[in-house]
Every structure is written in C-alpha cells, then in structure tokens.
C-alpha cells in the first residue's frame with residue numbers, strides 16, 4: 124500500500140524554488156532517509172506531506188487522501204525541527220497529555236523506556252537540555268502509535284549516546300511495522316537507519332535507491348595533485364569533478380573528485396601525466412552532493428554541508 128506520494132510537485136517561496144517537479148512515493152513498511160544539504164527542500168517536502176503547506180502545482184497524497192484533511196492525518200506522527208513543549212509540565216505529564224488525543228496510545232512507561240527517559244519523568248520540560256527535549260519530541264511523535272512517522276532531523280544536537288538510543292527506538296518502532304521517513308544531513312545517520320535513500324538537492328530528487336547503491340554514488344575519493352597548468356584532467360577515467368586550485372611552483376594544484384580513484388591514478392601513470400605531490404582523502408558529503416548536482420546539470424546548493432561524510 125502506498126502511504127504517501129508526491130506527483131510532479133512544485134513549491135516556491137517568492138523567487139526560491141524549494142521543490143522543483145518532485146515525484147516520489149513511499150510504500151507501507153519502508154524506512155526512507157531523505158538526505159540533502161541545507162536548503163535542499165527536505166523540510167518543505169515533509170511540510171507538504173503533513174498538510175502544513177500546499178503545493179503550487181502537483182498532487183500530494185497521504186494515506187490516499189489530501190494531507191490537508193484532518194482525516195488523512197490520522198495515523199501520522201511528526202516531529203518538526205523546532206518543538207514547542209509546555210515548559211511547566213513534566214515529561215510524564217506531557218506524554219500523558221499527548222496520549223489522551225489517541226484511541227490506543229502507548230502506555231507512559233513504554234514510551235519512557237523506549238527512549239531512555241525514565242529518569243526524567245518528573246522533570247519539567249522547561250528544565251530539559253536541548254538534547255533531552257529533542258528525544259522527548261521524537262517520543263511524542265510515537266505516542267499515538269502512528270503508521271507513518273515523519274521526522275525532520277531527529278538527532279540534530281544530540282550527543283553520540285543519545286543519538287544511538289534514538290536510532291534504536293526508531294529501528295524497533297519500524298520493526299513493529301511502521302513506515303518511517305526521516306531527513307538528515309548526516310550520511311552516518313542514514314546509513315544506520317534507512318533501507319532506501321532519497322538524495323535531495325536544489326529542490327530536486329537527485330538519487331533514489333537502496334542504501335548500498337547510494338553509498339556507492341557518494342563513495343568518492345578526493346585526489347589532490349600538482350600538474351603543469353596546461354594539463355587537463357577532466358577526461359580521465361574515474362574523475363567526476365575537477366577543481367582548480369592555487370598555482371604551486373611551476374604548476375597548479377588541482378582537486379579531483381574521483382568515483383574510482385584507482386582507475387584515475389592508473390590513467391595518470393599510463394598517460395605519463397607529469398604530476399607530483401599526490402594526496403588522497405575521503406570526500407566530504409558536500410563534495411558528494413556536488414558531483415551529483417553537477418552531473419544532473421543542477422546548480423549546486425549554495426549553503427554547503429559542513430560535516431565530513433565519514
């Protein structure tokens with residue numbers, strides 16, 4: 124059964140095209156990661172699916188209906204990026220309060236245990252740390268046992284341990300049969316959770332495939348080398364993107380993003396390219412996005428992702 128779908132959806136904010144002719148569907152039981160840099164359109168996509176916004180054109184469906192109808196949203200649990208919690212209520216009280224809106228909520232003890240929140244049950248939410256607040260917000264998205272959970276950057280600001288608690292809770296909830304869609308900047312998070320990965324950039328779907336296939340796409344190496352300014356590297360096997368750096372002595376320092384670094388280096392040697400000072404590193408996620416966006420003829424996002432891929 125198709126849980127959510129977008130068909131040729133475009134959404135703009137003034138001159139900004141946040142989503143550009145996006146088509147995507149998610150089937151029951153999938154765990155899908157939406158991966159993309161800042162401003163890619165991930166939050167906009169989730170806001171359309173959860174009925175908070177309307178598309179300019181195209182069709183959005185949630186459980187077969189219009190997400191702007193309350194009836195379609197029964198069965199949906201969401202956590203926005205920013206969560207407002209009543210500051211004077213305790214963690215336990217908020218869990219109970221939210222649970223009362225649902226016919227068969229998770230018992231308070233189960234919610235607290237799944238998310239490692241037992242010790243905080245009597246703490247007022249106003250006194251929680253940013254990370255604890257985040258964990259509670261995700262827990263609240265699951266209180267009503269939704270069939271579909273949409274999570275916008277669920278672990279931003281969490282330390283490693285809290286992040287792992289949350290991942291485990293989401294995995295278990297998915298294993299119980301739920302469909303989960305989450306956005307993230309972190310390749311590591313998507314790797315830990317998702318079976319299917321949708322890479323979004325510049326408002327477009329750049330890749331939609333199994334985790335293994337997308338990891339292959341972003342499994343780039345960054346090769347740095349100095350060559351005479353007259354030597355071109357872009358046609359060589361394995362080289363995806365070539366960036367020119369500063370002049371260095373009698374040559375120029377170039378960075379090559381290589382999908383197959385071994386093939387690239389073999390070609391350098393075979394073709395007698397007079398290179399020196401060769402260095403090789405893992406490429407960052409930002410660089411991986413750059414190759415995807417360049418290849419598809421889309422302008423790369425202007426706000427880069429800062430974190431290294433792995």
Ligand SMILES: Nc1ncnc2c1ncn2[C@@H]1O[C@H](COP(=O)(O)OP(=O)(O)OP(=O)(O)O)[C@@H](O)[C@H]1O
Nearest residue numbers: 136139140141159160161162163164165166167168
């Ligand atoms: N309410 C709004 N008004 C104006 N522009 C907006 C609005 N919401 C989003 N945008 C713009 O639309 C584009 C997509 O934004 P969106 O928040 O969907 O990206 P994102 O992938 O979720 O980014 P992030 O990872 O930073 O949350 C951005 O250029 C953003 O500035």
